[in-house]
Amino acid sequence: MRVPFSYLDRQFADIDAYLGDLRAFVPSGDFTLGKPLQEFERRFGELVGLPHVIGVASGTDALILSMKIRGVGPGDEVITTPMTFIATVGAIAMTGATPVFVDSEDGFVIDPAKIEAAITPRTKAIVPVHYTGNVADMPRIAELAKARKLLVFEDACQAIAAKLDGKPAGSWGETASFSLHPLKNLNVWSDGGLIGTRSAELAEKLRLYRNHGLMNRDEVAFFGHNSRLDTLQAVIGNRLIGSTEEKTEKRIGFARRYDEAFAKLGDRVRVPARRPGVRHVYHLYVVRVQKRDELLRFLNERGVEAKVHYPIPVHLQPAARHLGYKEGDFPVCEADCKQIVTLPRAPVPDRCRSRIYD
Ligand SMILES: Cc1ncc(COP(=O)(O)O)c(C=O)c1O
Known part of the structure; x- marks a missing residue:
């Protein structure tokens, strides 16, 4: 039996409905910041429970624009996790800022108890990552950030519709960044991203910043980027967004079944502790296994597309060499990277796969 990692072909098997939407939209010529984008931003805000949403070109841009508009830049340090x-x-x-790492904890998110020690006079911000769809301990992080006068930018790229104690991811930081990459829980037909924020003032600035700083056709408030979410992608997003809650519930259901099954295996499969109050949306279903590489080979040989996200922690990547970290600096993350395995969470066939990093 083949158990694929993603289900993109099944998702878009009924392509006529999508093409019908595009056919109806194209004659309008409303390609740049068009009406479907405004509708999608509004509906996304309702989905994730944030009042202001700005569509941008990718989740990566969502993070960059969020930080830059709040003045993060050269000379600053920004704390995040290598996981x-x-x-x-x-x-x-x-x-232009310098990334500073803090180890992760059992749920693959930043360990709040270790942040304080990483703060220096140059620290400007913390970027907690709601990794795998789990939510970092935001009340604790927000409290610390307030006490130390630091900005918080939530990386919610894997956490669309995730919550903690009923509050949506994105409720604590300046902004939350979301990704619409084809493998994300709400996906479009290309790259795309969204910034969610509770601040009307920040939202207004970000709307200008993603569009060259243009106040109108002829006047520019400040220099900016061209990072608009493509209106064509918003047309696709508008067709999909209505089913995102249902799909999220399905993912949560699959994860629960996995959790229950693995609980019977004792130490052989270590499921991370599920923190009470978290609505984990399982963009990735990740467990720890001692003989990870053997298990991975075993599953892959039998058609089960298990993967590893990711075998090399960021601080040990060649790109991070100049930051001066070494093996042993972040023992929880490093041990996890040797043991984690991501299991497929949708048992349906797959023929249309992302060639970038699925
Ligand atoms: C944790 C995390 N942050 C940021 C991003 C970047 O999002 P995008 O691929 O839309 O640029 C991703 C995407 O995979 C992600 O998983």
Whole structure:
């Protein structure tokens, strides 16, 4: 039996509905910041429970623009965890700031107890990553950030519709960054991202910043980027967004079944502790296994597309060499990277796969 990692072909098997939407939209010529984008931003805000949403070109851009608009730049340090996809750290580096790492904890998110020790006079911000769809301990992080006058930018690229104590991911930071990459829980047909924020003032600035700083056709408030979420992608997003809650519930259901099954295996499969109050949305279902590489080979040979996200922690990547970290600096993350395995969470066939980093 083949158990694929993603289910993109099944998801878009009924392509006529999507093409119908595009056919109806194209004659309008409303391609740049068009009406479907405004509708999608509004509906996404309702989905994730944030009042202001700004569509941008990718989750990576969402992070970069969020940090830059709040003045993060050269000379600043930004704290995050090496247990993440490279984009979190790349985004910090792209602002000109220096990434500073703090180890992760059992749930693959930043360990709040270790943040204080990483703060220096140059620390400007913390970027907690809601990795795998779990939510970092935001009340504790927000409290610490307030006490130390630090900004918080939530990387919610893997955490669309995740919550903690009923509050949506994105409720604590300046902004939350979301990704619409084809493998994300809400996905479009290309790259795409969204910034969510509770601040009307920040939202207004970000709307200008993603569009060259243009106040209108002829006047520019400040220099900015061209990082608009493509209106064509918003057309696709508008068709999909209505089913995101249902799909999220399905993912949660699959994860629960896995958790229950693995609980019977004792130490052979270590499921991370599920923190009470978290609505984990399982962008990735990750467990720890001692003989990880053997298990991976065993599963892959039998058609089960298990993967590893990711075998090399960010601080040990060649790209991070100049930061001066070494093996042993972040023992929890390093041990996890040797033992983690991501299991497929949708047992349906797959023929259309992302060639970038699935
Ligand atoms: C944790 C995390 N941060 C940031 C990103 C970047 O998002 P995008 O691929 O839309 O640029 C991703 C995407 O995979 C991610 O998983």
